[in-house]
Every structure is written in structure tokens, then in C-alpha cells.
Amino acid sequence: MKKKIGIHQLYSEDPVKADELVWGRQSDPDSRRGFLKKSGLAAMGMVLGGTVVFAENMPAGLIPAGLLDLAQGSPIPGKHPDLIVLNDKPWNIETPAHLLDDEVTPADKLFVRNNGLAPEKIDVAAWTLTLDGESIPEPVVITLADLKSKFKHYTYRLTLECGGNSRAEFNPPAKGNQWANGAVGCSEWTGVRLRDLLEYAKVKKDAVYVGYYGKDKHLNNDPNKVVISRGVPIAKAMEDESLIAFAMNGKDIPLMNGHPLRMIIGGWPASVSGKWLTRLSVRNIVHDGPKMESPSYRVPCKPVAPGETVKDEDMCIIESMPVKSLITYPKSGAMITSDKVLKLRGHAWAGDKEVVDMHVSIDFGATWQKCVLKAPHNRLAWQRWTADVKFPQKGYYEVWAKATDSEGISQPMVVPGWNPKGYLNNATHRIAIKVQ
Amino acid sequence: MSEIEKPDLTPEQEQILAQVVRRTNILVYATGFIVVVALLNIMAPQTMERLFQADTSSANADSLMVAMESTISDTLVVDGIHMATGLIVDDGFEQVKASCTACHSSKLITQNKADRDGWKKMIRWMQETQNLWDLGPNEDIILDYLAKNYAPVATGRRMNLTNIEWYTLED
Known part of the structure; x- marks a missing residue:
């Protein structure tokens, strides 16, 4: 077993250096992608048993997926090697309970729950956030730089827990990622208040829900298919602690956790806290984006027997998470x-x-x-x-x-x-x- | 009923035995490593040169072992498990591999359990919401495979704790 951990330890310590040591690979220092002078490309292709197609796009410090099948440990740069990979397409990674001992969950120990593929190219300088929807009089576009410089910053420690955390124990089993107990964390988030942004965009009195849209891509690569677009009722959105965050634990948010911008709604299923945030749609109805519909992130409105079939209209949206x-x-x-x-x-x-x-x-x-x-x-x-x-x-x-x-x-x-x-x-x- | 009992050994004998086991292990690993190195030397001499200039050569060796294992893994089956996907090899395996892992990880199959009807519902959900195509005659083959190999286990209201890795807690 020990030999299988080697590659992950090497990559978790310094992924770019690991690329060089294992493959002799050097990437473009600016884009951190591709293979300089094809260094290491042949070696990687040989071991993978084929040519690396789109090699110019391959991020530095990423262990090729073809090598992950048998190996243990965390394959994502910056994540602790002992995190448990439940799913690698899309990435769903949980933290064993004993690694959640820190007062403030560090970046390498915060779980990952993706519904689609994380964006490949993040252009921070060009990143914008649009506020629109029925309850915004005129759509407003704010650059990330303006968001950081023109609005007051707030920092809170906020508990994020996946709605399906601890799913593995249900009987009869429920489909989906079989989380044990580690889809939870409490990191320190810095950003602007969602309320301040809504007021800046002159939110109307009839607002009911704030829905998010992010830059992640659907698993089938269809660029027009929205992966997930959930959100929160306006009352929750207006709370002091509801943030549009650009930093976690004083640094950039890790890519898999939503860099460069995301919603953070403490205490609610983490799926309401949209990642790679590009747009907030302020609705005068309950938001109807993908995964708002029944039965996603809903439970029976009335208790049911184990295994009972529940009609879609008898399922209610989960709001606050339980004790x-x-x-x-x-x-x-x-x-x-x-x-x-x-x-x-x-x-x-x-x-x-x-x-x-x-x-x-x-x-x-x-x-x-x-x-x-x-x-x-x-x-x-x-x-x-x-x-x-x-x-x-x-x-x-x-x-x-x-x-x-x-x-x-x-x-x-x-x-x-x-x-x-x-x-x-x-x-x-x-x-x-x-x-x- | 006969049981083979471990002979009583003196501490010195224990030590010698442990050493022999250790050396045998090293020999086995070393032989494996030499084969890998020889192969790579033929196929990618430049990479090998670089590897052995690096000061973390043991980590490199580890990594290469993983890499070599993975190369053969698409055909590798151990104890009835297809190593590259983790799927059970049985009638319908090829159809499942081709239809399901094109879009999502095989881990989404292997970590789930359901009866035939439950798996059918998942397929319908993927067809209605995730652009899964009509599986045609393969659907029955896939459902038979899933219902047989990934069936639910009754666990009651709470399972016993399992997979406990015991360790001595030091202060």
C-alpha cells in the first residue's frame, strides 16, 4: 500500500515540482498549463498508454486521471492526501472526522461537492458579477475588482454542510454520493454582504428568492446546460452573515471550493452557496433553476415510512440544517x-x-x-x-x-x-x- | 480440527526471522523495480536520466510503480473486480462500462445500491435530466447486472461500526 501513496504525497507537497520530478515536465510559467518544449509529455503519454490529447491545456501539477484509478489519496492539488474521494467525475471528496479537528477548517481539509466540472480557465481580471431578474429594475454588472474595492468587507466563520452528509447510513439506501460524516467544515470567509449588493442594485419589494449561476460546466460538456442553480429566500439573503465571498482563511478560495467568487450561506445545505459565481437572479417567484425542482434537495413534507414512494409535489425544499x-x-x-x-x-x-x-x-x-x-x-x-x-x-x-x-x-x-x-x-x- | 501453532521462539530467533522476512521483501521489490527501470531505459532514456538526478528518487520509484500498474489496469481483473473501474466483472459488465462511465465516474455505481426498480429509476432520471440516451436492448442487460451485483443490504436503523483501524493512542 505504501508505494501507492508516494505519488500523492509528492503532488500534495508541491504539485509543480512533482510534475518535474516524475515526468521531467515544465509548464508555461504564466498559464501554468501545457508542456514547455514537450518536456515530460512523451513520458506521461507512454505510461498512460496513449497520447495526451489537448496537452497544451493540461494544468500544471495535476495527476493524470488515468493514474488515479488504483491509487489512494487526494488527487487535487492543495487538498490533504487523506481526504476520501467518493467520486472523481464530478469531484466529490470528504474529510474524515478526525481531520476536522481544527477550530477553523483549513483549505486542504474542506470537503468538495461538485455537481459538474469546475471551470478550467479563471480570468480574475475579467471576472464580473451580474445582478438581474424580475426584482431588479435594471441589470447591474459589477467587476470583481469593484466588488472588492467599493463595498464594505465582512469576515465570518460559517458552517457549510452538504445536505446529503451522512447519507451512507440510510436504509433502504438513497442514490447519490454515499457521504459518511465529512461533508462539513467551518472556514473563515471574507466578502461583501449579499444584502449590500441587492440594495446597490435597487432590489424591489416583491423579491422572493435569490438564485445563483456559476461557471461550472455540465458533465456532458454541453455549454448551454446549467449544472446547478439554487439559492435562498430573500429573508435569508438579507441576513448579516450571507456573503458573496472572495477569500477563505485570508487567502484566495481554493479552485474546487469556488474561486474566485462564491455565495456563502451558513447553516443551510451547502448547495445553496453557489460556486464560481457569475450571476445572481433576483426572482419574484421561488427560483426555478436546475436542482431547485423536486425531488432535489427536498424531503417529504410529512414523515414517510422507509422506502415509501413520495410524489414530487409532496416534497419540500430543505432550509436550515438540523442540529x-x-x-x-x-x-x-x-x-x-x-x-x-x-x-x-x-x-x-x-x-x-x-x-x-x-x-x-x-x-x-x-x-x-x-x-x-x-x-x-x-x-x-x-x-x-x-x-x-x-x-x-x-x-x-x-x-x-x-x-x-x-x-x-x-x-x-x-x-x-x-x-x-x-x-x-x-x-x-x-x-x-x-x-x- | 487441527490448527498450526506458531512455534515458541526465543527473542533472538524472532529477530532473525523478522530480518529474513524483511530482506526477502526488499529483494522482491528490488527485482520488480529493476524490471521497471530496464523497460523505461529502453523506452524513455531521457526521463530516466532526469529521474535519477533528482534527490527524491525513492518517491520517483514509488510513482513509477503506480504508473506501471495503471498502464496494465484496463485489462487487469483481480478477484473478479476490474481494477481500472472497480466494477464487478459479470454478464453485462462491458455494456455498463461503455454506457455509464462515458459520462460519470464508475464510483457513482460502486458506492450505490438498489434493486432493479431503483436502478431503473436512476436511469430514467438521467434520461430525463442529464441527456442520457435511450439504452435500447442494452437496458435490460445493464439492469440485470446492476440489480444482481449492486443490490441493497438490509442494515436496520443503525449499523455496527465497521472498518475500525485500531491504533495505540499516545498522550
Whole structure:
């Protein structure tokens, strides 16, 4: 196994250098694409068993997809090699729970959920954002440079979680990416308030929804087919924390997470936070872009039995995400001695609400121990919790973590309400511990 | 019922045994590596020159091993799994590979489970919304393959924790 990790470690440390070391490849220093004087092209083609077509467009530091099939680890430059690739076309990559221990999720550990293909060419100097739609009197076009220089900047830590996070546990299984628990993160986002932009464009009183359009391409490469265009009701759009962001953790947003511009709507399914943002359509109806329609990102309006067929008109759009928590230390599978006090820690969040209570159990939910819970850094940021746990005797244990939100709603210990698309599983996170 | 028991060894004997195993492993890897290097020397002498000037030559060797494995992987089947796609090799495999992986990753198949009706719904959804073509006579072949090889498993309300990698937690 070890030899398979080599190439990814090499690429994760310095992708461009790795290109040179492995293939002897040098790319155009300006575009960071292609092969200078065909350096390394023949070697790469030989190993791939064919010619690299469109070699001039191939980005520097990208491991050829043909080499990924058997290999482990993260293939995307700038992402941690231990992230789990669920899908490589489109890219869907999750973070194991123990790698989400940072207070602020770093760029290399933030999950990726793409519906289509990320744009290949990002021209930051030419990037513009258009505001239009029924509820904008005259379409407004703002350059990225103007957006950065003419509007006030705000920075918030905001929890982004995929609506399908933890889908893997639903039974009967739901189709789609089988996320475990790692399609979540809380990074620090900087941008302008969506509200400020809407007011600048003289948003009308009849506005109902803000829909986004981005520069990603459909999997079948049809340039006229919109991949995904979702958004939020106007009330959510007008909140202080609803941002049009151009920076993450003080740097450019990673390409796979939406560089150079994206929406950030904390606490709601991450699919409402459009990436590679080029246009905001302010609608006087509920937005009707692709993946707004039923059953995408919707759950049954009324509870249903597992496996039940639900009519499209009986599915309702997901808004705030439910209360949830993760144990980020230790990693599951820890073996400890019986005299040890285990210092657990993790994060808890509750969509639009706040977490007010946090408990852990080492006896499958029979008894619960209260944890120390910190206030959020700002509204819609996840909250740090810690607990010291002692185990009564040697043996196999599971630590379960349960958060309770400001309305008294807790995480269920079993998988909650089955739904056809497998969204909103907020069952308690569990790790295994062996006391020896 | 007979079981082969590990003989009692002294610590010294244990050490010698471990060394022998280690050396054998090195020999096997080294032989494999030499074959790879020889092949590459014939086919791409310039690249080889560059590789061995670089100071991270062990990482290069690792990478090349991966690369060489991948080259043969389109025909490689291990334990009934087609290594390049991860798909189970069975009747209908070729049709699935040709029809499905043209647009999306085979991982979208291998990580999902459904009965025949469930897979049919996914195909209809792709036809209605994602420009998937009419699969014609291949549809039944594909559905039979998927329903047989990627069928749901009843897991109840909550599964046992699985795939636990045990490790000693140091302070």
C-alpha cells in the first residue's frame, strides 16, 4: 500500500515540482498549463498508454486521471492526501472526522461537492458579477475588482454542510454520493454582504428568492446546460452573515471550493452557496433553476415510512440544517490503558440556531455526561466542545456525541426520518475505543 | 480440527526471522523495480536520466510503480473486480462500462445500491435530466447486472461500526 501513496504525497507537497520530478515536465510559467518544449509529455503519454490529447491545456501539477484509478489519496492539488474521494467525475471528496479537528477548517481539509466540472480557465481580471431578474429594475454588472474595492468587507466563520452528509447510513439506501460524516467544515470567509449588493442594485419589494449561476460546466460538456442553480429566500439573503465571498482563511478560495467568487450561506445545505459565481437572479417567484425542482434537495413534507414512494409535489425544499456534532479527537479506533482519562473534543452546530447543550455517552446512550461547550465565534459558526471521560473497566466502547439546539431539539441515536434522497441524517456520531 | 501453532521462539530467533522476512521483501521489490527501470531505459532514456538526478528518487520509484500498474489496469481483473473501474466483472459488465462511465465516474455505481426498480429509476432520471440516451436492448442487460451485483443490504436503523483501524493512542 505504501508505494501507492508516494505519488500523492509528492503532488500534495508541491504539485509543480512533482510534475518535474516524475515526468521531467515544465509548464508555461504564466498559464501554468501545457508542456514547455514537450518536456515530460512523451513520458506521461507512454505510461498512460496513449497520447495526451489537448496537452497544451493540461494544468500544471495535476495527476493524470488515468493514474488515479488504483491509487489512494487526494488527487487535487492543495487538498490533504487523506481526504476520501467518493467520486472523481464530478469531484466529490470528504474529510474524515478526525481531520476536522481544527477550530477553523483549513483549505486542504474542506470537503468538495461538485455537481459538474469546475471551470478550467479563471480570468480574475475579467471576472464580473451580474445582478438581474424580475426584482431588479435594471441589470447591474459589477467587476470583481469593484466588488472588492467599493463595498464594505465582512469576515465570518460559517458552517457549510452538504445536505446529503451522512447519507451512507440510510436504509433502504438513497442514490447519490454515499457521504459518511465529512461533508462539513467551518472556514473563515471574507466578502461583501449579499444584502449590500441587492440594495446597490435597487432590489424591489416583491423579491422572493435569490438564485445563483456559476461557471461550472455540465458533465456532458454541453455549454448551454446549467449544472446547478439554487439559492435562498430573500429573508435569508438579507441576513448579516450571507456573503458573496472572495477569500477563505485570508487567502484566495481554493479552485474546487469556488474561486474566485462564491455565495456563502451558513447553516443551510451547502448547495445553496453557489460556486464560481457569475450571476445572481433576483426572482419574484421561488427560483426555478436546475436542482431547485423536486425531488432535489427536498424531503417529504410529512414523515414517510422507509422506502415509501413520495410524489414530487409532496416534497419540500430543505432550509436550515438540523442540529449535529462530530467527535474530532481522538480518531475512531483508539486503544488506551484503563487508567487513562480520555480528553475528547469536537464541534457542534445547529443550522440557523445555536447549540446550547452537548453530551457524550460511553454506554450506548443509557447515561449521558455533560460536556464543556463554547459559544460560537460568530452566529452560524460551529462550536467547540470538550469532555474528559473515564472508562469503568477494560473492553470495547463506543463514544456517542449528542448536541441539543436552542429549541431543545437533540440529535437522534438512530438514523432519523427516512427520505427518498437521503438528506439530513444527523444521528449521533460514534467512535470506537478499546480499553486495555 | 487441527490448527498450526506458531512455534515458541526465543527473542533472538524472532529477530532473525523478522530480518529474513524483511530482506526477502526488499529483494522482491528490488527485482520488480529493476524490471521497471530496464523497460523505461529502453523506452524513455531521457526521463530516466532526469529521474535519477533528482534527490527524491525513492518517491520517483514509488510513482513509477503506480504508473506501471495503471498502464496494465484496463485489462487487469483481480478477484473478479476490474481494477481500472472497480466494477464487478459479470454478464453485462462491458455494456455498463461503455454506457455509464462515458459520462460519470464508475464510483457513482460502486458506492450505490438498489434493486432493479431503483436502478431503473436512476436511469430514467438521467434520461430525463442529464441527456442520457435511450439504452435500447442494452437496458435490460445493464439492469440485470446492476440489480444482481449492486443490490441493497438490509442494515436496520443503525449499523455496527465497521472498518475500525485500531491504533495505540499516545498522550
